[in-house]
Amino acid sequence: MSGASAAVTADPTLQLSRASSIVMLIAYISYLVFQLFTHRQLFEAQEEAEDNDDGVSEEEPVIGFWSGFAWLVGMTVVISLLSEYVVETIEDASDSWGISVSFISIILLPIVGNAAEHAGAIIFAFKNKLDISLGVALGSATQISMFVVPLCIIVAWIMGIEMDLNFNLLETGSLALSIIAVAFTLQDGTSHYMKGLVLLLLYIVIGACFFVSKTPLSKGVDTIVGA
Template sequence: MENGLDSSHLTRPTVNLKTRDQIRRETGKFPSPPNGNGGSSAHFSSLDEMDGERRPLLGHQTASNLHAEPGFWRHLLVNNQSSPGTDSPNPFVRWPARVWNVTKITLFSSWINLLLVFVPLGIVAGEREWGAPWVFTLNFLAIIPLAAVLSFATEEIAGRLGETLGGLVNATFGNAVELIVSIVALRAGEIEVVQASMLGSILSNLLLVLGMCFFLGGVYNMRGPDGHGTEQSFSTATAQTTCSLMTLASASMILPAALYGVLSKADEDNKQASILVLSRGTAIILLFLYVLYLYFALRTHKKLFEPEAQANGSGEEEHEPLLGPWSAGLVLVVVTLIISVCADYMVDSIDALVATGKISKTFIGLILIPIVGNAAEHVTACVVAVKDKMDLAMGVAIGSSIQIALLVTPALVMLGWAIGQPMTLHFETFETIAFALSVLVVTYTVQDGKSNYLEGAMLLGLYMIIALAFWASPTDALGKV
């Protein structure tokens, strides 16, 4: 002791050499530096309590100060969870920093977003009226990453709303791309394209996505601990319920075609009037059944649809959302508007593209457009299948098909009724047969609650056969008979 001072007190400030930001990044907490009396500072403690209120647009992100500390530029440009300045007291710094942070998190959400470079190219091609193949191709490629961003924002919102509301949000926005493209086509009177895209989305999920899940999951999980061949399993209750609903959707398409064939002696106007009445009435019933299915799956019988690990309480920890609800909703709105613009240009180029005689409207709607909307879901389903989470893969693949069949398609019929477009559930005969056979094959494949790579190859083979059949058919040769 010298001059009445405690030497240990003099050295106390040098014990902790790390900055508050460094400690926050390592531990998730702010330190409480000593005040002049050796106690904790109330000012610094209150920062932790107010941290979530000072940045309402963002989720629980790491706080940062806007100063040129080591790694500042890396934090600003590369860090996919936070950005400097999001908690700045200066609003001219805080709000641009938050917008940039939301943009950065969204861009880094998937490697598919590398294709976002095609968005301005597609818009420029449509605005400058380039050739139809260029306009269609560039906007086609532009919508793929936009669909991935839409899926990411939807998951961020759903993760904060709980299981029931989250499931409803996923049901609403899960097929938003197909719905947007179809609405644009319906307003343009391209009913054939709308019907083909709806059927193509169902077939893509039932055969292509589910087949890839079975195949890749079966290959990566081919052998059990004993070295012998094994199968992946999933909930039989989920499989039976979803297949029953898909069979119902198949019947809703077969009946209008059968009625049209029976009314052979009636004139064309009376036939169309009868088909419209049947289609619109059926659409109302299907929408009611879809709402009832949501209530069944999310409320009264949700235990039947839970994966076994989750039901036993041993599931993996859920991913914490990176975006707040307002910022995720803003991303949804902006991306939806951009998709609408790209879809408008893409649909406008279809007639000129078909006029070349190299491709048909049915092939565009049945095969190409579903690839756009299902790209993100396809990747997600295959990844979880490889990780042996087949219940989740089934929910993505078959669940999306149910949404298209019982929600999106009937909703488009009702929308066509509202805007004066004769959208019906009367599909081309060959399309109806292809759909019915696909549902039959999938039902036999999944009813035992098990899957392997051979069954996946079978589903993929059927999808390729159907795609080849529509590719080989002459342009506009298929008719509604």
């Protein structure tokens, strides 16, 4: 009887977060199947047409599939181990530097941790391959929001940890503002320095908000940083 009453009085936000995480994982897996298998030609047609018009042959891969897969698995293991040490030192760094935990974990860590990814996107942009640059940037954001975040919720559920998607107002507002700004920037399919400047200024404003904010991180963000 006590178990039934506990189930009835369970936090609805937690239940909704877990259900939403399952739906988000299904959507992300469906997206991967759509992009890589069932409708792969939709994502390759434009690149093939550009290669044929320019008379440039397709670039040879530097490493094979299984070599790349092995490197990916190995680096994932190493990064996961290093992340444990980083997360343990975030609060100490916040106290010693006088900087909020949210600014370190949401602004500084992604810049340092994704330095190679950012460099790759810039290099492809200099080579006038904006599709690849956008794929790197937006693909990473999609992977975090649609895969990593819900996966952390599901793993925490399995481990008996009450982790939910109830982020605070600043985090939710920053996410919504970023999505709207990027959508308006990309809707006409053109690019110039003014759009890049606007996005950079928006990022600076968001970073400044987290820098001055003393709001404690939600359970969701704290665990995602650990991931």
